[in-house]
Amino acid sequence: MRVLMFGWEFPPHISGGLGTACYGLVKGMNHHNQEVIFVVPKLWGDEEELADFVNASDVTINYREKKFKNIWKNLTYLEVSSFLVPYLGPEEYQKFTDYAIHDRTDVDESIFTNKYQFSGKYGKNLMEEVSRYALVGAQIAKDRKDFDIIHAHDWLAFPAGIAAKEMSGKPLVVHVHATEFDRSGESVNQPVYDIERAGMEAADHVVAVSQLTRNIIIKKYGIPAHKVSVLHNAVLDASIIKSEYEKKVPEKIVTFLGRITFQKGPEYFVEAAKKVIDRDPNVRFVMAGSGDLLNRMIERVAELRMASRFHFTGFLKGDDVDHMYAISDVYVMPSVSEPFGIAPLEAVRHNTPVIISKQSGVAEVLMNAIKVDFWDVDAMADAIFALLHYEGISRMFKELGSEELKKLKWEHVAAKLITVYEKTLAQQS
Amino acid sequence: MRTICFYFQVHQPFRLKPYRFFDIGEDHYYWDDFLNRNVIRKAAQRCYLPMNALLMDLIHQYKGKFKVAFSISGTFLDQMEAYAPDVLESFQKLVATGQVELLNETYTHSLAALKSKEEFNGLVKKHQDRIKELFNGYTPKVFRNTELIYSDSIGAMVAELGYKGILTEGAKHILGWKSPNYVYSNSQDTNLKVLLKNFRLSDDIAFRFSNKTWADYPLTTDKFVAWLNAIPKEEQVVNLFMDYETFGEHQWADTGIFEFMRHLPEAIFKHSNFSFSTPSEVVDQVPAVGKIHVPIPISWADEERDLTAWLGNDLQDEAFDRLYEMEKQVKGIKDPEIQRDWGYLQTSDHFYYMCTKFFSDGSVHQYFSPYDTPYDAFINYMNVLSDFMLRVKEAKPEKKSKA
Numbered sequence: 001m002r003v004l005m006f007g008w009e010f011p012p013h014i015s016g017g018l019g020t021a022c023y024g025l026v027k028g029m030n031h032h033n034q035e036v037i038f039v040v041p042k043l044w045g046d047e048e049e050l051a052d053f054v055n056a057s058d059v060t061i062n063y064r065e066k067k068f069k070n071i072w073k074n075l076t077y078l079e080v081s082s083f084l085v086p087y088l089g090p091e092e093y094q095k096f097t098d099y100a101i102h103d104r105t106d107v108d109e110s111i112f113t114n115k116y117q118f119s120g121k122y123g124k125n126l127m128e129e130v131s132r133y134a135l136v137g138a139q140i141a142k143d144r145k146d147f148d149i150i151h152a153h154d155w156l157a158f159p160a161g162i163a164a165k166e167m168s169g170k171p172l173v174v175h176v177h178a179t180e181f182d183r184s185g186e187s188v189n190q191p192v193y194d195i196e197r198a199g200m201e202a203a204d205h206v207v208a209v210s211q212l213t214r215n216i217i218i219k220k221y222g223i224p225a226h227k228v229s230v231l232h233n234a235v236l237d238a239s240i241i242k243s244e245y246e247k248k249v250p251e252k253i254v255t256f257l258g259r260i261t262f263q264k265g266p267e268y269f270v271e272a273a274k275k276v277i278d279r280d281p282n283v284r285f286v287m288a289g290s291g292d293l294l295n296r297m298i299e300r301v302a303e304l305r306m307a308s309r310f311h312f313t314g315f316l317k318g319d320d321v322d323h324m325y326a327i328s329d330v331y332v333m334p335s336v337s338e339p340f341g342i343a344p345l346e347a348v349r350h351n352t353p354v355i356i357s358k359q360s361g362v363a364e365v366l367m368n369a370i371k372v373d374f375w376d377v378d379a380m381a382d383a384i385f386a387l388l389h390y391e392g393i394s395r396m397f398k399e400l401g402s403e404e405l406k407k408l409k410w411e412h413v414a415a416k417l418i419t420v421y422e423k424t425l426a427q428q429s
Numbered sequence: 430m431r432t433i434c435f436y437f438q439v440h441q442p443f444r445l446k447p448y449r450f451f452d453i454g455e456d457h458y459y460w461d462d463f464l465n466r467n468v469i470r471k472a473a474q475r476c477y478l479p480m481n482a483l484l485m486d487l488i489h490q491y492k493g494k495f496k497v498a499f500s501i502s503g504t505f506l507d508q509m510e511a512y513a514p515d516v517l518e519s520f521q522k523l524v525a526t527g528q529v530e531l532l533n534e535t536y537t538h539s540l541a542a543l544k545s546k547e548e549f550n551g552l553v554k555k556h557q558d559r560i561k562e563l564f565n566g567y568t569p570k571v572f573r574n575t576e577l578i579y580s581d582s583i584g585a586m587v588a589e590l591g592y593k594g595i596l597t598e599g600a601k602h603i604l605g606w607k608s609p610n611y612v613y614s615n616s617q618d619t620n621l622k623v624l625l626k627n628f629r630l631s632d633d634i635a636f637r638f639s640n641k642t643w644a645d646y647p648l649t650t651d652k653f654v655a656w657l658n659a660i661p662k663e664e665q666v667v668n669l670f671m672d673y674e675t676f677g678e679h680q681w682a683d684t685g686i687f688e689f690m691r692h693l694p695e696a697i698f699k700h701s702n703f704s705f706s707t708p709s710e711v712v713d714q715v716p717a718v719g720k721i722h723v724p725i726p727i728s729w730a731d732e733e734r735d736l737t738a739w740l741g742n743d744l745q746d747e748a749f750d751r752l753y754e755m756e757k758q759v760k761g762i763k764d765p766e767i768q769r770d771w772g773y774l775q776t777s778d779h780f781y782y783m784c785t786k787f788f789s790d791g792s793v794h795q796y797f798s799p800y801d802t803p804y805d806a807f808i809n810y811m812n813v814l815s816d817f818m819l820r821v822k823e824a825k826p827e828k829k830s831k832a
Contacts, residue, residue: 248454249819284815286450298804302743307811308751308818313450314808323451 001421002035004147004164005051006137006157009120013044017233017342018177021209022153024236026050028414037147039140039160041133042120056136057118071138071163072131126156127191134159141167149421151175155192158199165202171424174203175231179216182337183263197221205424207231207417209340210361229420232365234413235345238405243326243350251284251309252388255328255352257316257343258335260291265334265357265374270297272334274304275381276388281309283388288313288324325350329394330387334374335360344369345408348401353394355383365408368400430714431665432706433657433697434624436573436596437673439477440502440538441469442778444799448809453816459770464799466512473513476677481519483676483687487694488528495694496528498707499673500573500596503536503556504776506563517563524564530707533557533569533592539775540739542574542583543726544753547760552772553590571595571708575777577626577670577729578736581722584615584623592621594712596670599625600727600734610664612711613721622712623721626670626729630656635671639684650689650696658701666711667703670729731786739780744807749780751814755821762824770817782806 005026009019022038027050029036036051043055061068116132119125137160141150150172152161158174165172180188180196200206200221206228208214214228247253254276256269266287273285287297287310294312301310316324325331331347331354338360345362347354348369356363357374370387372379387394446461487495501520509517523529535541535552536559542549553572560567571594572587579597587595599609609625633653637643645652657667672679680686697703706714730738740749752774759771782798783806800806 248451250454288450295802295804298807299743302747302807305747305750307744307747307807308815311450311453311812311815312808320451 001149001418002037002147003029003421004037004039004141004144004150004170006039006133006150006152006160006164008041008154008156010038010040010043010047010053012046013042013120015122017340018154020236020342021177021233021340023048023050024234024410025414025417027236028234028410028412029417031411032414032418034414034418037140037144039137040120041118041129054140056133057115059136059139060115061135061139062142065138065142067167068135068138071134071166130156130159130195133157134163137161138163138167140164141170149173149425152199152203153177155180155196155199158195158202162199162202171204171428172202173205173207173420173424174199175207175209176200176213176217176339177209178339179213179220181216181220182213182339183261185262185336203227204427205229205420207420209233210364212359212361212364213339229416231413231416231420232361232408233340233342233345234408234410235342235349235405236410237349238402238409239349240351240402240405241322241326241349245323245326247327249284251282252329253284253286253327254330254332254384254388255286255288255324255347256332256334257288257321257324258333260287260289260294260297262293263335263337264289264291265336266291266293266297267300268334268374268377268380269332270300270304270310271377272332272380272384273310274306275377276384277306277309279381279385280388283309285310286313286324286328287311288316288321290315321346322350325352328352330355330384332380332384333357333360333362334372334380336374338362345405348405351398351401353387353397353401355380355387366404368397368404430704431662431702432667432704432711432715434666434668434706434708434711435497436532436668436670436708437497437499437675438502438573438576438671439499439505439673441465441472441505441508442538442776443504443508443773444468445779445809445813448813448816450812453812454819457766457816457820459813459816460773461799465508469508469512469516472674472678473516475682476674477513477516478519479682479687480673480676480690481516481523483691484523484529485519485526487691488523488526491694491698493528494698494705496530496705496707496710498530498532498571500532500534501560502534502538503552503559504538504773506559510563521564524567528707530571530709531560531564531567531569532571532573532596532708533560534573535575535775537772537776538575538778539772540575540578540749540777540780541775542578542586543736543740544749545756546586548753548756548775549586550590552775555772571712576738578726579623579723579728580726581616581724583726584621584723585617588615588618588621594622594624594708596624596668596708597626597723598670598727598729598734599628599668602734603721603723603727607721608661608664610660610667611718612666612715613719614717616720616722619717619720622715622717624666624668624708624711625721626668628729630667631669631671634669634686634689635675635679638675638680638686638689647685648689650692651700653693654696654700657697657703665715666706730781737786738784739777742783742785742803744783744785744803745780748783748807748810748814751811751818755818758821762821764824767817767820767824774814774817779806779810783810 007022011023038051039054041056141164150164153175154177161172180192200223214230217223258264260266331352333344333356335357340361344354344356355370358371370383443460536555572592573596577598609627613623615621783803785803
């Protein structure tokens with residue numbers, strides 16, 4: 001089987017879990033000798049050779065194709081005066097607030113003549129890039145007929161998936177790693193929701209990263225339950241990492257690592273930290289990452305007068321992430337809404353006990369973790385205190401964690417995915 | 430006697446290097462040597478060397494009639510010694526003419542006056558010793574606290590140390606209908622005279638000189654002398670206080686600031702009856718007209734002329750309180766590096782970078798800050814401080830075992 005896959009990012013150039021999940025999935029597909037054509041808006045050239053990569057920025061669009069104009073017309077309505085801020089960091093956000101989104105409504109032939117240089121990021125031209133990406137999807141589907149099924153990851157790639165389906169008539173699977181409700185709570189960006197819904201409706205099958213996400217898809221997007229399967233994420237490598245990093249401070253370290261945005265619940269971590277520090281000042285809390293709530297968190301920490309015990313590292317990547325996990329004594333993921341959440345599994349690999357919110361998909365697969373409601377800062381503080389002070393429980397978590405990880409491999413996920421493909425193809429014929 | 434008193438603040442902080450959470454407990458050197466050296470070298474070329482040469486010319490030209498005063502912070506003295514011995518030498522030559530007065534302040538340009546008398550006195554003494562060492566035994570007689578920060582009680586502390594005068598801002602909300610062009614005395618100890626900055630005329634040079642939207646642009650020496658002559662006859666002293674970097678750094682050479690200063694004395698001598706005096710001459714010769722009451726500290730910063738440039742928001746207060754919490758512990762430690770860092774960490778600039786008053790004077794803060802945002806400044810400072818706290822904690826038992 002050969003799959004035409006549309007993603008938005010691929011390691012090593014990633015900003016979040018989506019890229020990591022795509023990587024794991026492609027690797028799992030390789031394990032089962034399945035071929036993947038992987039399209040990303042921008043290739044950097046240092047991606048691992050796991051798939052037949054297509055750089056969307058290199059694809060020349062043939063504007064004479066009539067169908068393209070129809071696709072483009074359907075897409076432009078998305079762009080009109082939509083003020084969209086999905087995953088902006090603070091700097092980008094600042095730039096973005098000065099910017100009124102492009103207001104082009106005409107369909108100009110010249111639009112189609114050139115190649116389009118994608119940034120492949122989540123910047124201010126996101127909507128334009130998503131639309132352009134759809135045209136690229138159509139072009140690729142037209143040029144290459146050597147695939148059996150189309151697979152699109154998250155809303156950014158949904159229009160490309162839909163366009164490819166329209167051009168080729170091949171079945172489409174959409175993969176939901178996160179929904180707009182996870183990112184923005186109840187104040188959803190309508191254009192994003194519309195794209196997500198259009199993708200799920202156009203798809204022959206929908207794959208969700210957790211039961212939690214599946215429920216949202218059924219309830220909030222009105223997709224029939226039989227059309228939605230759960231495919232939990234996994235870890236790239238289940239082996240326990242022997243730490244090479246040595247902790248330089250005498251205190252125990254409790255870590256939050258992720259985007260500092262509404263979705264990740266950073267404020268609950270801060271409030272819980274205060275409760276713990278009041279009881280035991282010999283603890284350091286670390287908030288690693290960046291996001292639009294970072295400055296508010298810094299102010300709150302200063303206001304609570306615990307800044308010499310609560311540290312901010314900014315955005316971490318590469319070795320620094322491993323370093324952070326390795327020197328942590330407890331890892332906390334207080335997400336308000338987390339479709340899956342790979343990070344706690346990484347923490348387990350580093351033998352770090354984890355506390356996760358019940359509102360996360362990973363809670364469905366990770367048994368040896370303390371689970372609390374994201375809003376329950378008292379329970380969170382209790383759990384942190386317990387893991388720091390009661391050796392027994394953290395030792396048990398460490399021992400059982402590695403066993404648990406072995407069950408969470410990407411090749412298992414890929415095997416399930418292949419079954420989904422087969423069923424979908426069977427329905428077609 | 431009608432006289433002009435020029436005073437220049439010469440200060441550079443030891444800026445922190447980017448110090449990460451991972452460095453805590455591991456890396457105990459906090460200072461950005463490369464950046465600090467660059468700042469000093471750049472300012473030396475643009476400001477310190479050409480302006481010192483200009484002042485030297487004026488002193489020679491007017492044979493004892495032209496004089497100025499400097500307050501050179503200890504952190505500046507240290508950096509000059511390390512990065513700009515040529516600048517140090519030119520200051521030494523200026524002081525040797527006898528026409529240049531040096532003022533005392535806290536060694537590290539700190540805010541200690543607001544927190545701890547003991548620490549304040551210690552830093553003043555250290556600055557005094559350092560000046561003596563570098564300037565051939567020179568002993569300052571007049572005091573200038575960090576950024577002209579002053580209150581009745583700070584004045585009383587300074588008087589207790591034996592100084593006969595102190596410089597501060599002629600803040601509107603303190604003066605009311607009164608004029609800054611008189612000598613006043615401290616309200617608690619009348620032996621201490623208080624010189625107030627004439628902020629209108631000072632800022633005409635320091636801030637407005639190159640502002641093309643200013644109604645009085647361009648500022649000429651004739652215009653400036655006309656304003657001096659317009660001051661009522663009975664008002665005797667015009668205090669022109671400003672950052673030394675005004676010359677060539679804040680106002681670039683091409684604005685004509687150097688030419689303005691070169692010709693100002695001539696215009697003043699020709700067209701007015703003003704002379705030039707140093708602060709200690711003013712303090713000695715001009716009697717005080719009355720007490721000035723400053724119950725709440727003032728400064729020369731921002732529109733408010735208060736402490737809000739350094740203290741008041743949560744970031745600043747947290748950093749400030751955590752720092753001074755350690756005072757007693759640090760006192761007991763002999764380690765020279767801990768003592769050095771303790772001083773440098775007190776420098777007011779660190780707190781200035783954390784100021785969040787974006788809408789009024791934020792742009793000025795931004796101009797002086799090596800950080801993108803006050804939040805970055807805070808995080809970096811707290812990371813450093815956290816490491817420093819660990820060192821202080823560890824250093825303590827060592828000392829006990831020796832004792």
